[in-house]
Amino acid sequence: MKKQLKFIDLFAGIGGFHLALKSLDMKCVFTSEIDKYARKTYSANFKDKYLDHPDLFAGDIWKVDYKKIPDFDILCGGFPCQPFSQAGHKKGFKDNKDGNLFFAIEEVLKAKKPSAFFLENVRHLKNHDQGNTFKVIYKTLQNLNYTFDYKVIKASEFGLPQHRPRIYMVGFYKPRLKEMYNEMSFTFPREKPLKKTMSDIFGGKVTKELNSNEERKIGFTLRVGGGRSPIDDRRNWDGYVVNNKVVRISPQQGLEMMGFPKKFKMPVSNNQAMKLLGNSVAVNVVKEIGSLIKYHLENFSK
Known part of the structure; x- marks a missing residue:
């Protein structure tokens, strides 16, 4: 019997990652979300006991002792994208409030060394600051000994009636990969027809x-x-x-x-x-990518 995979939900919003991965029989062991309206919504929909524990349902990610986060397999995060979005001011890492939150992800990966990460952001991230922002993210994750694959995917390519192009980034911890995987890249899911208009x-x-x-x-x-x-x-x-x-x-x-x-x-x-929904993730897309991450962890990890 294969072990149940565990994940953490950073910058969790209303719980799109949680909903998608829970439907794949994965278990959330830690959540971080600072917005009080998102927290209220998250709590109303997920009744996991850990949400009653303030250290496990954290607010400000910078105040968390990362080493005390329970062990997990996948770090998930739709990290705040306003600084990188067309709707935002495109300040990127210079925006101390939101842009630098990517470096909280770096610190958690350093402290816990999970088997995989699964990140989401706006499409514009790839071209922000002539591509330098994305290069920093890519190199940072590579320096932590993770593979790095990405793809821009529209929600409409997976059954949902809005385009919502987003960049999805997936990586696996190299020391925990079987040799056969080292030369492979992660394959993102194939498109599916529109389910509803x-x-x-x-x-x-x-x-x-x-x-x-x-x-x-x-x-x-x-x-x-x-x-x-x-x-x-x-x-x-x-x-x-x-x-x-x-x-x-x-x-x-x-x-x-x-x-x-x-x-x-x-x-x-x-x-x-409506604000919370604008900040959320397309559940269908996260579920499809999550199922392939699960497959890779079950077949290519040591």
Whole structure:
């Protein structure tokens, strides 16, 4: 019988990584999330006992004693992407509040040396600062003795009706790999057809504009919140034309666009819910990549 893989969920948001990997029979042993609305949502949906322990459901990642994190196999993290995103100011590592949080990932990897990492960020990360930011990330992880593979994947390539291009990065700890793997690269999953369209989500025909018959199958990408009030990014509230009427998207419809189940709870205001969804990960994509990470760990690790 193969052992149950354990993971930690850094910069966890509302729990997209947790949901996806738990569905693959993996166990979360530590979570870090500083936003109080995200924490409230996470707690409402995951009833794991460790969440009652403040050292295991941490807030500020910089205040964590990394050596005391329980042993785990995979470090997961959709590390804050505002400094790298088109919607953000593109400050990258110069943004001390968010950009440098990548180096918290480095410190955890140094302290715990897990078998793998699984990271997500905005597509723009690859080109930020003429590619220098991405080069620093790549070299940092390589210097820690990890392999490094990446791919830009759209949520719409894995059944969800929004484009949401994101860069996914996967690596394995080289000293724990079998010799046969050393010359291989990680293979990302193949695309899958669109499972549902925006018409399915709204329960009516969604068209590109009023008085048009051209269907909008794929919706606007839910955006990262930008810190403005009361609605952090109004593009999350763009109207859709449904049965020739302009309708605003609801958090419940946003959850469906992200691959969350209908029973997922959002115990926050609609404004906060849309901000949290803009910062979340596409569950379908994370699950597909996660299943291949699991396969590699079970077959290519010592």
